[in-house]
Amino acid sequence: MLNLEWFRTFKVIYEAGTLSAAAQALFISQPGVSLHLSSLESYTGYRLFDRDTRKMLATEKGTILYNFIIEHMNKLEEAENIFHRKCKLEKPTVSIGMSMEVFQYMLESHVSALPFNLITRFGDHPQMLQELNNGTLDLILTPQKGTQHNLDYTPFTKERTILICGGKTDTRELEELLLQDNRNAVKEWLSTQIWYTTAADMGHLKRFWSACFNALPGFRPNYVVPYYGSILRCLSNNRGFAVVPDFLCRQEILDNVIKLVWEGSPPVVDTLYFGKRKSNAYPEEIKQLETILSKNWPVYDDNVLV
Known part of the structure; x- marks a missing residue:
């Protein structure tokens, strides 16, 4: 019809x-x-x-x-x-793109108090850049800057990628190899271990491996799970390794259910940006979201990991 x-x-x-x-x-x-x-x-x-x-x-x-x-x-x-029955003006609706973990850690508890409607989308960074460019999204959080001329990027924090393992993982041999700065031996030893990664993003693992060993990972992860939160739950008081953003696992490290193994050498640090169109319909609402996320994000310190 x-x-x-x-x-x-x-x-x-x-x-x-x-x-x-x-x-x-x-x-x-x-x-x-x-x-x-x-x-x-x-x-x-x-x-x-x-x-x-x-x-x-x-x-x-x-x-x-x-x-x-x-x-x-x-x-x-x-x-x-x-x-049409007259009523108060409809709330504006803002669409934001970010990772599931950032939403859970930084924004979820504030959603019910927002004075506007919110649509949250999760995806990889190239996809979010494309959706921002075509108008599907109004704001994204991304470590990658696109080349589109109508998009604007504002740096707001940094994200460090670190190597962690489950609390029951025996790392004595690895610690000795790291003290010796024997990179080839460290790479070979790590390549034989149990590894976790996410289905959506192996970028952190690849960047960490490339920075520390000047190569791409030569192994296939044993377990591919949906989100970084899934990795942390799988590793808690268990065995295995993963490469994750440091802000996601601070509490688990403090609780000793996960161990910080290596911050990498050189450290792998990404600048995170707020991405938005230069001309958008919701500047005040977007500014409010940026303020909430900036205030809730842990302060980055080059000398402090946890």
């Missing part, structure tokens, strides 16, 4: 010129806009837009359809405004 919302979406795409701009105007996701358009094209049997890299260009059939429905759509929108 024909859905009248398809016509509303079509009209906004025609006038806004891009799917991301239409999504913002309609307060729906960009995939939702694409679904409405593809459904309408399937229903009519015509391609309504030519997809350009920067703009949606109406085809001849698209222009005919727009001219045919525009007067009726304007009348319906007028009726909607007249007869």
Whole structure:
């Protein structure tokens, strides 16, 4: 059956010129806009837009359809405004991208007090950069800066990557090799151990290995789990190794359920950035999120790990 919302979406795409701009105007996701358009094209049997890299260009059939429905759509929108029950202004909705752990540690406890709606998305950094660029996300936390000219990056803290192990792991031989600074022997010994990593991101392990041994890991991790929090729970009072951001495991190290094995040499330190579009609709809301995250993030100190 024909859905009248398809016509509303079509009209906004025609006038806004891009799917991301239409999504913002309609307060729906960009995939939702694409679904409405593809459904309408399937229903009519015509391609309504030519997809350009920067703009949606109406085809001849698209222009005919727009001219045919525009007067009726304007009348319906007028009726909607007249007869809609008046209420307080709707809250703005801000979309933020970050890792699951950052959300749990730094933001989760503050969500219920936010004076605006929040959508949180988890993904890898390249994906989040792309979604920020196309308007799906309004703010991201990332150690990677993209090359898009419409994005702005503000450094707010640093993240150190360290080698940890379960509390019951015997590290006496490794500690002796580290004292001798025998890198090849350290690399070979570590390569034979039990390793944990996450499904979404092996970047920390690769950067740590490259910095310390000038090579990529030559082994396959034994256990690939969803999140760093899963790694910490698996390692607690157990055996095995992992490379993780230091802020995630400070409490577990203090509780002696996980051991800090090596901070790396040289230390592996990433600058974390707030990424956002230079022109966005929610500057005050984004600033509030940045303030919350900055205040809750542990203060970085080059000389202090825990």
